[in-house]
Amino acid sequence: MENPSDYLDGWMKIQQQAINALRDQALQVQSLYQNGATASDNPFTSWSKSVLEAFPFGADGNLAKDTFSKTQFGTEAMQKLYELWQPLLNAIRDKSIDPANYGNLTDPTKIKQLFDKLFNFDFDAIAQLQNQTKQITDLYEQFGKPWADVAKTQSANFLNGDYSQNSLQPEAIFTQMKASMAMFEKSTGRIFSVPALGKDREKIEQISKYAKALSTFSSKQAEYYQLMQATGYEGTQAVIKAVAAKVGAGEKFEKFDDFFALWIDSNEKTFNKLFQTKEFSEKRNAMTDAGFTARKMYNEIIEGQLFDLPIARRSEMDEVYKLVYDLRKKVKSLESQVQELKTQR
Amino acid sequence: MNNLFSNFDAKAALKQLSDVNGKLMKGAELLTDVEDIDVGTAPKQLIYEEDKLTLFHYKPEAKKACGIPVLVVYALVNRPYMLDIQPDRSFIRNLLNLGLDVYIIDWGYPTQSDRYLSMDDYINGYIDNCVDAVRKHAKTDKVSLMGVCQGGTFSGIYASLHPEKVHNLITLVAPFDFTTDDALLFNWSKSMDVDALVDAYGVVPGSLMNDGFLMLMPFNLNIKKYVDMLHVMEDKEKLLNFLRMEKWIFDSPGQAGECLRQFVNDLYKGNKLAKGTLQLGDKTVNLGDIKMPILTIYASADHLVPPAATKALNDLVSSEDKTLYEFQGGHIGVFVGARSQKELAPAIAKWLVTRDVPAPIKSKEAPKKSPAPAIEKPVAAVTEVAKPAIAKPVVKKAPVAKATTTKASPAKATKAKTAAKPKAVTTNAVPEVFKTTFKKPAK
Numbered sequence: 001m002e003n004p005s006d007y008l009d010g011w012m013k014i015q016q017q018a019i020n021a022l023r024d025q026a027l028q029v030q031s032l033y034q035n036g037a038t039a040s041d042n043p044f045t046s047w048s049k050s051v052l053e054a055f056p057f058g059a060d061g062n063l064a065k066d067t068f069s070k071t072q073f074g075t076e077a078m079q080k081l082y083e084l085w086q087p088l089l090n091a092i093r094d095k096s097i098d099p100a101n102y103g104n105l106t107d108p109t110k111i112k113q114l115f116d117k118l119f120n121f122d123f124d125a126i127a128q129l130q131n132q133t134k135q136i137t138d139l140y141e142q143f144g145k146p147w148a149d150v151a152k153t154q155s156a157n158f159l160n161g162d163y164s165q166n167s168l169q170p171e172a173i174f175t176q177m178k179a180s181m182a183m184f185e186k187s188t189g190r191i192f193s194v195p196a197l198g199k200d201r202e203k204i205e206q207i208s209k210y211a212k213a214l215s216t217f218s219s220k221q222a223e224y225y226q227l228m229q230a231t232g233y234e235g236t237q238a239v240i241k242a243v244a245a246k247v248g249a250g251e252k253f254e255k256f257d258d259f260f261a262l263w264i265d266s267n268e269k270t271f272n273k274l275f276q277t278k279e280f281s282e283k284r285n286a287m288t289d290a291g292f293t294a295r296k297m298y299n300e301i302i303e304g305q306l307f308d309l310p311i312a313r314r315s316e317m318d319e320v321y322k323l324v325y326d327l328r329k330k331v332k333s334l335e336s337q338v339q340e341l342k343t344q345r
Numbered sequence: 346m347n348n349l350f351s352n353f354d355a356k357a358a359l360k361q362l363s364d365v366n367g368k369l370m371k372g373a374e375l376l377t378d379v380e381d382i383d384v385g386t387a388p389k390q391l392i393y394e395e396d397k398l399t400l401f402h403y404k405p406e407a408k409k410a411c412g413i414p415v416l417v418v419y420a421l422v423n424r425p426y427m428l429d430i431q432p433d434r435s436f437i438r439n440l441l442n443l444g445l446d447v448y449i450i451d452w453g454y455p456t457q458s459d460r461y462l463s464m465d466d467y468i469n470g471y472i473d474n475c476v477d478a479v480r481k482h483a484k485t486d487k488v489s490l491m492g493v494c495q496g497g498t499f500s501g502i503y504a505s506l507h508p509e510k511v512h513n514l515i516t517l518v519a520p521f522d523f524t525t526d527d528a529l530l531f532n533w534s535k536s537m538d539v540d541a542l543v544d545a546y547g548v549v550p551g552s553l554m555n556d557g558f559l560m561l562m563p564f565n566l567n568i569k570k571y572v573d574m575l576h577v578m579e580d581k582e583k584l585l586n587f588l589r590m591e592k593w594i595f596d597s598p599g600q601a602g603e604c605l606r607q608f609v610n611d612l613y614k615g616n617k618l619a620k621g622t623l624q625l626g627d628k629t630v631n632l633g634d635i636k637m638p639i640l641t642i643y644a645s646a647d648h649l650v651p652p653a654a655t656k657a658l659n660d661l662v663s664s665e666d667k668t669l670y671e672f673q674g675g676h677i678g679v680f681v682g683a684r685s686q687k688e689l690a691p692a693i694a695k696w697l698v699t700r701d702v703p704a705p706i707k708s709k710e711a712p713k714k715s716p717a718p719a720i721e722k723p724v725a726a727v728t729e730v731a732k733p734a735i736a737k738p739v740v741k742k743a744p745v746a747k748a749t750t751t752k753a754s755p756a757k758a759t760k761a762k763t764a765a766k767p768k769a770v771t772t773n774a775v776p777e778v779f780k781t782t783f784k785k786p787a788k
Binding site for chain 1: 532537544561
């Protein structure tokens with residue numbers, strides 16, 4: 001048995017050794033899978049990349065590949081969790097632990113990274129959405145340049161902001177989304193009150209509505225993310241309390257897996273509690289509904305643009321599908337009648 | 346001061362970490378070799394197809410214990426091969442080994458051209474046609490319907506609308522009362538704008554539905570499961586078993602928009618099935634029209650379809666012979682768990698055998714689309730005598746002869762007489778499993 005006070009230092013050294021060993025192994029494996037990897041890549045990354053590219057094509061090959069990626073994610077989450085709780089463990093080792101200050105021993109940035117990954121939160125995606133809005137307005141600015149300029153400026157303002165810094169703070173993003181939405185209302189949103197511009201007015205209106213729908217979606221998405229992040233912090237507090245209770249009761253974790261299990265269980269319960277609330281349902285539905293609305297509008301824009309081209313549009317295909325559906329039913333009914341007549345004979 | 350990890354041994358910790366890394370590496374090697382993950386391997390024959398749907402007949406594995414064929418109606422969500430996920434964990438193979446004659450509907454993968462398919466099309470169209478196809482293939486008047494999850498709800502609706510074609514009804518973890526708030530899926534569905542969803546997609550992508558299922562337990566399903574998997578990753582067989590389940594979980598067909606719209610609006614939100622106000626085509630569905638024997642199976646720890654939603658069926662039907670079976674486990678465990686293989690499949694087989702009619706009809710002609718009601722009465726008589734039979738050994742089914750005393754028209758009497766022949770009962774060999782002590786399910 002090692003000296004308990006030296007345990008964590010020992011653990012860190014051991015982990016470092018293991019990572020080095022892993023890298024050595026990775027380099028060996030890399031030589032077996034050279035495709036896609038470059039020498040400048042991090043050995044572990046290039047190893048992963050090479051392995052992923054080595055998977056066979058086909059449905060089940062992709063499944064194996066996906067499973068490997070998810071397993072990697074699972075182990076990464078486990079490692080991140082270890083890093084996240086390292087200060088807490090150090091405090092325990094240094095005997096400087098104070099249950100009242102457990103919360104200060106965890107790094108909110110790391111908690112956020114963990115939850116972002118778990119729920120596929122991607123604040124870059126929100127920026128991309130704004131960028132998409134800008135591209136759309138660029139594309140169609142010939143129809144209404146003055147209004148497109150306003151929208152472009154608004155999107156550019158958003159994108160040129162200190163986004164990377166803000167992305168670490170859900171509240172800041174949320175505030176920015178609100179501001180962005182307000183800017184939109186004051187600029188592009190005004191297009192709805194302008195007089196007729198001619199034959200392309202309908203298209204401009206569609207584009208503007210779509211841009212507005214995208215902004216609404218971004219805003220609702222930010223609200224949803226904020227709620228999930230807040231619950232993530234709540235879950236962390238629940239883990240801290242559980243750890244404190246264990247310390248208080250004089251219990252010990254036999255291995256890191258036990259702590260990992262407690263973390264999973266505690267967070268699952270916290271999120272489950274959230275999922276049961278009306279607030280969660282409302283926020284989630286507001287986000288998805290805004291997404292569906294934006295998607296529907298996008299379809300309408302494409303419809304409008306394809307109108308003069310010799311390409312079947314979605315609405316036309318829907319009519320065909322409906323016709324096929326009705327005909328199928330009719331044919332089946334007739335076949336059934338014929339069969340019945342044959343049987344009667 | 347306590348040290349939380351004071352029991353740790355540094356060497357053991359190193360071993361733990363290197364074990365994890367080693368397993369990941371070995372697993373990666375094995376995973377790159379995976380090209381084909383075999384599922385649904387029980388031999389079967391295609392007997393009917395319509396649009397995207399295919400109907401299969403499983404090759405019998407044992408001497409027939411039941412004259413009435415069993416038609417399995419799976420849910421539209423995910424794929425039916427879960428019932429035959431691997432040879433040693435196959436609900437279907439178990440039923441076959443117990444002498445049942447099993448058919449199964451595979452709904453296929455809907456595409457945009459199927460967006461207008463409604464619940465009416467699935468139930469009064471596809472299921473009805475499959476029931477007829479099975480009756481024709483098996484040369485019987487009726488089938489036993491075994492519906493799984495949403496397929497169970499469909500089967501219940503079908504049985505209430507076409508009772509003349511259904512001899513027994515078995516539902517497995519199928520919802521009927523949607524008022525319960527015991528499950529997240531129910532709560533979320535009630536507040537979902539399904540109209541916006543369907544209008545946006547037409548055929549709702551399976552991946553979208555799957556994301557919703559994963560959100561029910563995000564930490565366990567997205568992290569813990571894969572960390573746990575590391576422990577089996579080195580073992581090729583265990584890894585393949587894991588991959589089979591993964592294949593099934595993520596093999597999610599899209600949902601025909603109109604059918605999903607009605608299922609969510611009328612059932613999840615309106616609870617119309619339990620209220621008796623569900624409209625399918627020009628018919629109103631009344632579960633009270635179900636009079637045949639029913640076996641309602643629910644899972645005590647079902648996080649998708651809570652017991653309250655499932656058990657309600659027994660209060661809504663008019664059947665005198667109704668059994669409630671509690672399976673100790675979760676929604677998926679009902680089909681792939683070890684207990685399922687050992688207990689549930691034999692219980693179902695026994696329940697069916699004791700409610701079987703002894704011999705199939707002798708007519709070589711295909712059964713009519715809507716058989717004459719004449720055949721209904723004798724079967725009801727058989728049902729009546731078979732009522733307490735779940736605890737009885739099959740060989741004691743001789744009292745079926747009572748059916749012959751039922752006052753019926755000549756046609757009915759002939760039929761009842763056929764049904765009454767104890768000889769037919771003994772002809773059907775009783776599998777050994779039915780002779781062993783069987784624990785009566787909790788009611």
